[in-house]
Amino acid sequence: MTSPHADEEPAEHGRFARYLQALEAVAEADEIALVAAVLRDQDTPMADSTVGRLLDRRAADLLTNVKFTVWAQNLTEVIADRTFLTLRLREWTLLRTIALGEPWTAEELTGATDWFQRMAATTQIAPSPKALSLLAESGRTRRVRNAASQQLRHRDQSN
Template sequence: MTGLHGDEEPAEHGRFACYLQALEAVAEADEADLVAAVLRDQDMTMADSAVCRHLDRRAADLLTGPAFTTWARSMTEVFADRDFLTLRLREWTLLRTIALGKPWTAEDLTSASDWFQRTATTTRFVVSPEALSLLAERGRTRRVRNAASRQPQRRDQPN
């Protein structure tokens, strides 16, 4: 990639790539410290973006397993002052709740972000016909409503 000044990539692009690589390879025991270090970067937007990608990957990997709760608690402590990351983790926790068949409310789904609603209609984890039906009726965007309305049909079809 070329930057504005010739062939050099902007410094934050290089740091972003390094952060993603480090976060991908980090040992579980060192994860919280590395996330905290990334969040201390001078470019808060870039740091939040790198951590959000990591958060999405890790949450998807851990979503229905027993390690999710402990992991989520440790991440909450690390980025408690970052509203966007806190919201994203809260919404991953809601996805977990639905995926595990635990109680949720209609308001939980209808007040959630566009990202959450899109993810809930396309992820392999949300198998709740009630959640999909609600999003088909009351999803925030036409894209969400359409995707949610198609989901039950796909699940009923043979593989």
């Protein structure tokens, strides 16, 4: 037997879509306030997922931009009690560090999540040959090791 409401979308799906739309259109100056409002939603996993999408989009857009640091600092204050979001922002910051040629450690790279290692091995923002070599040798998954090896071969052919 089917429910008379079987075709209705759950309320959190509608809120999720509205939040995504609002975060896509929000002015830069109002972004952090909107993120804080989304994170107050009673459905924590949905709110985290929504903000995670914004975080990934904005971090990718700002990765080598000087605005990244201030944006990340402001966002850190709002997401401080959200473990997943805090980790993701930390890893985007590490990816930025590598992309800009700033100091990083092998432990940071090899201890990072599978997601981060895939990003570092496949990003179009040229990661350091040292990072790619480390991932080609010590990446956690075969996919990461292969991607890093392929990036290194591509670099060698381009030079």
